[in-house]
Amino acid sequence: AQKVTQAQTEISVVEKEDVTLDCVYETRDTTYYLFWYKQPPSGELVFLIRRNSFDEQNEISGRYSWNFQKSTSSFNFTITASQVVDSAVYFCALSEAGNTDKLIFGTGTRLQVFP
Amino acid sequence: GAVVSQHPSRVICKSGTSVKIECRSLDFQATTMFWYRQFPKQSLMLMATSNEGSKATYEQGVEKDKFLINHASLTLSTLTVTSAHPEDSSFYICSARDLGIHGYTFGSGTRLTVV
Numbered sequence: 001a002q003k004v005t006q007a008q009t010e011i012s013v014v015e016k017e018d019v020t021l022d023c024v025y026e027t028r029d030t031t032y033y034l035f036w037y038k039q040p041p042s043g044e045l046v047f048l049i050r051r052n053s054f055d056e057q058n059e060i061s062g063r064y065s066w067n068f069q070k071s072t073s074s075f076n077f078t079i080t081a082s083q084v085v086d087s088a089v090y091f092c093a094l095s096e097a098g099n100t101d102k103l104i105f106g107t108g109t110r111l112q113v114f115p
Numbered sequence: 116g117a118v119v120s121q122h123p124s125r126v127i128c129k130s131g132t133s134v135k136i137e138c139r140s141l142d143f144q145a146t147t148m149f150w151y152r153q154f155p156k157q158s159l160m161l162m163a164t165s166n167e168g169s170k171a172t173y174e175q176g177v178e179k180d181k182f183l184i185n186h187a188s189l190t191l192s193t194l195t196v197t198s199a200h201p202e203d204s205s206f207y208i209c210s211a212r213d214l215g216i217h218g219y220t221f222g223s224g225t226r227l228t229v230v
Contacts, residue, residue, distance in 0.1 A: 033218060043153075043206055045221045091158065095219075100172070101147060101212055103219055105159045 002027045004094050004106035012112045013082050020078045021109045023092030027073075029053075031097040034068065034075045039089045039108070048090075051075065082113045117143045117213040121222025128199055128229055136194045136225045138209035144189035145211035149219075150182075153206040165192050199229040 003026040013019045025034065036048040049059060051068055059066045063080045079086055092106040118141040128134050138148060146167050151159040163179075165171040165186035173179045181203075183195040192211075196203055208224040 035218070043208075043224045043226070045159075045208070047217045047219075050216065050218050100164055102161060102164060103149065103210065104161065105151075107158045110156075 002029075002032075002094050002096050002102070002104050004092050004104055006092055006106035006109050008109045009107070010110045010112070012114065014114050015083060016081050017113075018078060018080050019082050019111065019113075020076055021090050021092075021111070023075045023077065023106060025073050025075065025092070025094045027094060027096055029096040033095045033097070035093040035095075035103070036066065036075075036077050037091045037093065037105075039091060041088075045091075048077075079111075082111075084113050084115055087111055087113045117141075117211070117215055117217070117220040119145070119209060119211050119220045119222045121209055121225060123225055124223060125226045126228070128227070130200055130229055131198055133195055133197045134199055134227060136196075136207055136209070136227075138192050138194075138211070138222045140190045140211050140213075140220070143211075143213055143220075145192070145213070146189060147212040148186055148192040149210040149212075150184060150192075150194050151208045151210065153208065153224075155206075159208065162194075196227065199227070201229045203227065204229045 005024045032053045034051045038046040065078045067076045089108045091108045095103045120139045148165045150162045153159045162177045163171045163173045165184045171184035186192040209222040210219045
């Protein structure tokens with residue numbers, strides 16, 4: 001069964017600090033997809049990234065970067081030079097290609113960035 | 116990009132009444148839709164998967180007679196919370212499987228309060 005673990009419940013940083021949010025997943029499928037979403041206080045989910053299991057290249061998008069390591073079943077997310085607007089709950093999620101495409105979420109990490 | 120419109124955004128209802136939440140895919144056909152529930156400061160828990168024209172598949176522990184899901188067309192899925200009670204108060208959010216780069220498009224969510 002698919003499972004996503006986000007061990008960090010809450011992280012607090014001061015603006016301009018770098019912060020890494022951890023995500024560890026479990027799956028028996030060889031084909032799967034990993035996601036990160038941001039959920040601000042409004043509740044809407046903001047898509048950040050989707051990565052398939054065959055693409056282990058790290059990705060950078062502005063201040064955001066992701067490190068995908070199949071060897072450790074991890075898909076960590078780093079925010080460089082954090083800003084107050086980054087304050088939100090961040091969810092890592094997993095879908096298995098052969099399991100009706102259900103998207104299962106981790107427990108989330110609440111990030112607070114203080115000025 | 117793909118858009119899923121979810122209504123209402125907020126609803127307050129009396130205990131014992133039923134509430135219907137609608138999700139419409141505006142510019143694409145959603146063969147598969149997912150319904151999630153999120154209690155305060157918790158993760159998104161998948162309630163059920165609905166496929167157009169067939170019965171929904173419910174996750175373990177979700178009462179199918181209480182949470183009625185209808186997916187009668189390729190653009191509309193509804194969730195009806197029947198005989199709502201205060202413990203059903205939660206944030207409900209739908210998601211449609213889309214073939215774009217995001218993979219899934221989420222509605223903006225419905226905050227249900229049962230008094």
